[in-house]
Amino acid sequence: MKSMASTSEKILDIAQSLIVAGGYNGFSYADISAAIGIRKASIHHHFPTKAELVSALVDRYRQQAEAGLNYLRARVASPAEQLQSYLNYWDTCIRDASQPFCVCAMLAGEMQMLPDEVASRVRAHFHSLAAWLTSVLSAGAEQGLFWLNKRPEEEAHMLMASVHGAMLSARAFGDPALFTTIATTQIAKLTR
Amino acid sequence: MKSMASTSEKILDIAQSLIVAGGYNGFSYADISAAIGIRKASIHHHFPTKAELVSALVDRYRQQAEAGLNYLRARVASPAEQLQSYLNYWDTCIRDASQPFCVCAMLAGEMQMLPDEVASRVRAHFHSLAAWLTSVLSAGAEQGLFWLNKRPEEEAHMLMASVHGAMLSARAFGDPALFTTIATTQIAKLTR
DNA sequence: TGTTATCTACCTACCAGTAGGAAGGTTGGG
DNA sequence: CCCAACCTTCCTACTGGTAGGTAGATAACA
Numbered sequence: 001m002k003s004m005a006s007t008s009e010k011i012l013d014i015a016q017s018l019i020v021a022g023g024y025n026g027f028s029y030a031d032i033s034a035a036i037g038i039r040k041a042s043i044h045h046h047f048p049t050k051a052e053l054v055s056a057l058v059d060r061y062r063q064q065a066e067a068g069l070n071y072l073r074a075r076v077a078s079p080a081e082q083l084q085s086y087l088n089y090w091d092t093c094i095r096d097a098s099q100p101f102c103v104c105a106m107l108a109g110e111m112q113m114l115p116d117e118v119a120s121r122v123r124a125h126f127h128s129l130a131a132w133l134t135s136v137l138s139a140g141a142e143q144g145l146f147w148l149n150k151r152p153e154e155e156a157h158m159l160m161a162s163v164h165g166a167m168l169s170a171r172a173f174g175d176p177a178l179f180t181t182i183a184t185t186q187i188a189k190l191t192r
Numbered sequence: 193m194k195s196m197a198s199t200s201e202k203i204l205d206i207a208q209s210l211i212v213a214g215g216y217n218g219f220s221y222a223d224i225s226a227a228i229g230i231r232k233a234s235i236h237h238h239f240p241t242k243a244e245l246v247s248a249l250v251d252r253y254r255q256q257a258e259a260g261l262n263y264l265r266a267r268v269a270s271p272a273e274q275l276q277s278y279l280n281y282w283d284t285c286i287r288d289a290s291q292p293f294c295v296c297a298m299l300a301g302e303m304q305m306l307p308d309e310v311a312s313r314v315r316a317h318f319h320s321l322a323a324w325l326t327s328v329l330s331a332g333a334e335q336g337l338f339w340l341n342k343r344p345e346e347e348a349h350m351l352m353a354s355v356h357g358a359m360l361s362a363r364a365f366g367d368p369a370l371f372t373t374i375a376t377t378q379i380a381k382l383t384r
Numbered sequence: 385t386g387t388t389a390t391c392t393a394c395c396t397a398c399c400a401g402t403a404g405g406a407a408g409g410t411t412g413g414g
Numbered sequence: 415c416c417c418a419a420c421c422t423t424c425c426t427a428c429t430g431g432t433a434g435g436t437a438g439a440t441a442a443c444a
Contacts, residue, residue, distance in 0.1 A: 022217065042390050110218065231425060
């Protein structure tokens with residue numbers, strides 16, 4: 001029994017896919033309304049304002065991401081495999097077009113005009129992702145799995161930039177394979 | 193005597209800065225109207241539709257970029273310095289906030305909902321930037337200035353992703369220094 | 385009986401785009 | 415040289431449609 005999602009979760013699902021496609025200004029309550037067969041006013045019942053809707057959406061996304069990443073760090077043997085799993089996750093998302101972009105990366109591009117409550121949440125996700133990557137890289141370096149040229153924090157920022165930039169390139173060129181190439185090369189450079 | 197720009201160029205200037213801030217759906221003719229003190233209808237006289245306006249804007253941007261990059265390739269001594277100049281350009285733009293993002297990178301994120309005429313132009317810019325980086329990297333490799341682990345095209349794509357991702361990170365974290373760090377580290381890895 | 389979820393109906397503000405005209409300069413013919 | 419046709423630019427005024435958001439009734443459910 002899948003698809004037993006509550007209405008508010010269905011709203012967030014649709015909104016997230018719409019944001020991934022077109023950003024904060026790229027969707028409307030009417031779009032969500034049409035997509036899940038509910039009136040606009042009913043969406044306002046669940047999320048009174050657009051800023052609240054997107055804030056809730058980013059909160060949920062961030063919580064899912066943190067849970068997933070912490071699961072990897074706790075349950076997957078080596079830092080190398082943890083990193084590989086993270087990159088594989090996005091590679092799959094991009095290849096099957098299920099979620100071809102990180103919703104926070106999308107929103108980060110629009111930072112300057114986001115409501116403050118949304119912008120601060122997006123920033124928080126970037127911080128927690130950077131922290132996770134830093135911890136994985138430094139653990140891997142201690143175990144002799146990664147060779148870092150710079151401090152782990154800096155390498156984490158480089159890696160994060162590569163991943164988000166690779167998403168952008170895959171989209172710009174219309175070629176998911178571009179993400180794969182960049183991701184695997186990134187791993188190769190760390191494990192050389 | 194600066195500021196002798198024609199009205200249509202003023203329109204494109206404002207539109208570009210608005211797109212850099214908020215994307216394709218993040219600005220309106222009314223915004224431009226307010227910014228340069230002209231009526232909305234007058235903007236429609238110069239650019240009948242929004243798609244035409246943004247197409248013209250991307251054409252102009254692409255032409256300027258290509259001219260600048262080809263100038264570097266022709267007039268700057270070494271490929272290492274050419275690459276450095278390219279990165280310095282963006283570093284300056286981001287630090288002084290004059291143009292803290294590539295307009296085509298911004299639009300690339302919204303590819304899926306851009307008018308076709310705009311999307312194809314954005315894609316074209318990505319292709320020409322990739323080609324320039326490829327030629328610079330392979331020239332540098334031939335001269336023994338760069339050490340490439342992969343084919344020049346792949347290294348160019350990696351570099352491009354890093355640059356765009358670094359722009360995004362600088363914006364997300366609200367810290368221009370992040371771009372600087374990533375850019376200089378990127379250079380260091382190539383010249384090691 | 386509340387409470388929650390949804391509905392119809394509506395509001396105001398804004399969107400991209402159009403119609404038609406006024407001002408000013410440019411061009412060409414007598 | 416003058417006048418008239420023309421062109422470009424900008425204007426006021428408007429259109430149909432959509433944006434986010436609200437009020438209040440109804441239905442389902444606890």
